[in-house]
Amino acid sequence: xxxxxxxxxxxxxxxxxxxxxxxxxxxxxxxxxxxxxxxxxxxxxxxxxxxxxxxxxxxxxxxxxxxxxxxxxxxxxxxxxxxxxxxxxxxxxxxxxxxxxxxxxxxxxxxxxxxxxxxxxxxxxxxxxxxxxxxxxxxxxxxxxxxxxxxxxxxxxxxxxxxxxxxxxxxxxxxxxxxxxxxxxxxxxxxxxxxxxxxxxxxxxxxxxxxxxxxxxxxxxxxxxxxxxxxxxxxxxxxxxxxxxxxxxxxxxxxxxxxxxxxxxxxxxxxxxxxxxxxxxxxxxxxxxxxxxxxxxxxx
Numbered sequence: 001x002x003x004x005x006x007x008x009x010x011x012x013x014x015x016x017x018x019x020x021x022x023x024x025x026x027x028x029x030x031x032x033x034x035x036x037x038x039x040x041x042x043x044x045x046x047x048x049x050x051x052x053x054x055x056x057x058x059x060x061x062x063x064x065x066x067x068x069x070x071x072x073x074x075x076x077x078x079x080x081x082x083x084x085x086x087x088x089x090x091x092x093x094x095x096x097x098x099x100x101x102x103x104x105x106x107x108x109x110x111x112x113x114x115x116x117x118x119x120x121x122x123x124x125x126x127x128x129x130x131x132x133x134x135x136x137x138x139x140x141x142x143x144x145x146x147x148x149x150x151x152x153x154x155x156x157x158x159x160x161x162x163x164x165x166x167x168x169x170x171x172x173x174x175x176x177x178x179x180x181x182x183x184x185x186x187x188x189x190x191x192x193x194x195x196x197x198x199x200x201x202x203x204x205x206x207x208x209x210x211x212x213x214x215x216x217x218x219x220x221x222x223x224x225x226x227x228x229x230x231x232x233x234x235x236x237x238x239x240x241x242x243x244x245x246x247x248x249x250x251x252x253x254x255x256x257x258x259x260x261x262x263x264x265x266x267x268x269x270x271x272x273x274x275x276x277x278x279x280x281x282x283x284x285x286x287x288x289x290x291x292x293x294x295x296x297x298x299x300x
Contacts, residue, residue: 104136
């Protein structure tokens with residue numbers, strides 16, 4: 001007598017398993033696509049990478065930015081002076097792109113980018129590691145304080161403009177040809193022949209660090225050229241490395257006026273100077289063209 005509880009054959013068990021798998025796959029195919037969400041760590045890595053690229057691109061493009069990166073790569077730290085310079089560059093870029101009051105998320109992105117690019121500058125005792133550059137909860141940090149300084153200076157400029165400024169003639173003439181006392185005191189004073197030797201070396205050297213040192217040593221020689229109407233137009237001919245080595249113009253400016261004035265120029269460049277410089281260049285070019293055209297008409 002055959003019972004209903006007789007065990008199934010191996011072949012029938014296998015067929016049943018295949019059918020079950022097939023029906024499961026079909027049911028998955030008929031449902032909506034399953035979306036795998038990013039975890040917190042993945043999101044943070046993405047934010048860090050975007051912020052790092054932002055800060056790096058700003059420093060590479062701005063004068064003096066590469067020297068900040070180089071100092072960190074050498075020492076895994078930044079001197080206070082260098083850190084202030086970095087903050088000035090980033091705050092100026094932030095306000096240039098986002099106005100005088102950048103949103104909180106923008107400030108956080110720049111702060112995040114600093115510690116993502118320079119990990120040893122991170123604060124291990126804070127929540128995200130970048131709160132000493134910008135803390136959104138309290139509105140404090142190096143970037144926040146610098147932006148407040150920029151805002152105060154802009155407010156002063158607007159008040160001064162509204163109240164009326166002293167005319168250019170009353171203030172006296174300015175510009176690069178005005179004799180000023182520079183902030184730089186060279187350790188070694190070169191003779192004229194030594195300056196010419198240094199110039200010859202710079203024009204044929206590929207060592208940028210050595211060129212920057214020679215440019216410092218020849219600063220006074222170059223300054224005399226600027227003050228001499230007969231020589232000032234030859235400056236870029238005598239010192240052509242201004243054209244292909246980043247940071248040389250900034251170095252001369254700092255030697256002339258000091259770090260404090262250099263930082264203020266960077267801070268006010270977009271709001272106070274950029275348009276004026278462009279307009280002055282356009283006016284000078286137009287006047288030069290008009291003068292050349294008039295001379296050619298007279299001579300013909």
